[in-house]
Amino acid sequence: xxxxxxxxxxxxxxxxxxxxxxxxxxxxxxxxxxxxxxxxxxxxxxxxxxxxxxxxxxxxxxxxxxxxxxxxxxxxxxxxxxxxxxxxxxxxxxxxxxxxxxxxxxxxxxxxxxxxxxxxxxxxxxxxxxxxxxxxxxxxxxxxxxxxxxxxxxxxxxxxxxxxxxxxxxxxxxxxxxxxxxxxxxxxxxxxxxxxxxxxxxxxxxxxxxxxxxxxxxxxxxxxxxxxxxxxxxxxxxxxxxxxxxxxxxxxxxx
Numbered sequence: 001x002x003x004x005x006x007x008x009x010x011x012x013x014x015x016x017x018x019x020x021x022x023x024x025x026x027x028x029x030x031x032x033x034x035x036x037x038x039x040x041x042x043x044x045x046x047x048x049x050x051x052x053x054x055x056x057x058x059x060x061x062x063x064x065x066x067x068x069x070x071x072x073x074x075x076x077x078x079x080x081x082x083x084x085x086x087x088x089x090x091x092x093x094x095x096x097x098x099x100x101x102x103x104x105x106x107x108x109x110x111x112x113x114x115x116x117x118x119x120x121x122x123x124x125x126x127x128x129x130x131x132x133x134x135x136x137x138x139x140x141x142x143x144x145x146x147x148x149x150x151x152x153x154x155x156x157x158x159x160x161x162x163x164x165x166x167x168x169x170x171x172x173x174x175x176x177x178x179x180x181x182x183x184x185x186x187x188x189x190x191x192x193x194x195x196x197x198x199x200x201x202x203x204x205x206x207x208x209x210x211x212x213x214x215x216x217x218x219x220x221x222x223x224x225x226x227x228x229x230x231x232x233x234x235x236x237x238x239x240x241x242x243x244x245x246x247x248x249x250x251x252x253x254x255x
Contacts, residue, residue, distance in 0.1 A: 001255040002044060002114065005035040005231040011208060011243035018058040019206045019248040020066050022047035022111070027066040029059065033235075035228045037255075040116055045073060046250045047111035048128050050206040052177060053245075061105035064095050065178055069111070081113070081123040081191055089178065089186035096180035106177040110142060110204050118254060120194050120202065125187045126177050129210055131218065132194060133201040138219035141192045144207075145176035201227065202252040205234075208245035212238045227253050 009031045010017045020029040024044045028034065038044055049065045051058030068091040072084060079087070096102040108126025115121075122130045127144035176187045196202055201222050213221070213234070221233040231251050238247050 002038045002040055003035075003227050003253045003255060004038070004046060004250065005033070005228040006046075006248075006250040007031075007033045007231060007235050008248040009235065009243070009246065011246050012239070013244055014246055016059050017246050018051035018053060018062055019208065019246040020049050020051075020059075020062040021248050021250055022049070022066045022070065023250070025070075027063060027070065029063050033228075033232075035231075040114065040118060040254075042116060043077070044114045045069075045111060046114075046204060046252055047109060048204045048206050048248045048250055050108045050126070050128050050208070050246070050248070052106040052108070052175075055104060055106045057099075057101045057105045058107075060099075060102060061107040061178075061180060064102070065092065065107045065109060068092065068095070069109075081121055081189060085186040085189065089184075092178060092180045093182050093184075097182070102180045105180040106175075108145075108206070109178060112202055112204060112250075112252065114196075114252070118195060120196055121191065122194065122202070123189045123191045125189055126175065127210075128204070128206045130192070131203040131205070131215070132196075133203060133219065133222040135199060135223075138215055138222065140215060141194070142190055145187075145190070196252070196254050198254055200253065201230070204250040204252075206246065206248040208243070208247035209234060209238055209249055211245060212241035212243070222251070227251050 008021045049062035051062035108128040110124040110128040113121045124142045130141040132139045
């Protein structure tokens with residue numbers, strides 16, 4: 001049995017939600033909280049997408065990315081993660097050709113595919129993150145696919161410099177994203193495989209969460225009893241810190 005708890009929200013400073021979340025069978029973008037259970041008798045998918053602010057139609061970009069991923073799951077359910085990239089990118093190109101406002105829009109994606117045997121394939125594009133929580137601590141499963149993050153690993157740039165790079169058009173152009181453009185190539189993905197055990201949590205979040213909460217703070221939020229209560233703690237902590245961006249989280253546990 002799979003338990004899940006999730007939210008997506010505009011935050012305190014935006015009228016439009018550029019995040020979207022994927023729960024099995026449905027894409028959610030309207031602000032709200034969800035929780036429930038699924039029998040693990042068929043593969044399940046959970047995901048978070050974050051439309052890129054500063055690029056066109058960010059809210060539409062994240063929503064359509066998840067909707068097209070859901071359609072692709074139905075049409076070609078046996079594709080491996082890297083095999084999904086070309087057909088998914090092709091679907092986005094068709095979307096921007098039929099909806100001109102989407103031209104050059106972009107979105108991140110972090111998604112967890114849970115097989116019937118409980119094995120999880122987690123893959124991502126961009127800086128939305130995945131985490132694996134155990135009582136012993138929290139492990140980040142993803143890298144941030146941004147130019148600023150790559151520069152940060154050298155240790156030779158200040159946080160002010162990295163923040164400045166992240167806001168430039170050049171910095172955004174070199175980020176690894178799903179881009180709605182016939183000229184764009186399909187992105188590369190980061191891929192992890194894991195087995196989730198009882199008492200552990202898989203967490204997917206947009207950068208509206210991680211821009212305010214450190215990994216240690218997330219671990220504290222996830223250390224309580226009850227998946228929905230833990231997710232509520234994440235939301236409350238981000239809101240208390242100002243919630244300057246849209247924020248989304250999906251937490252999954254196996255009973």
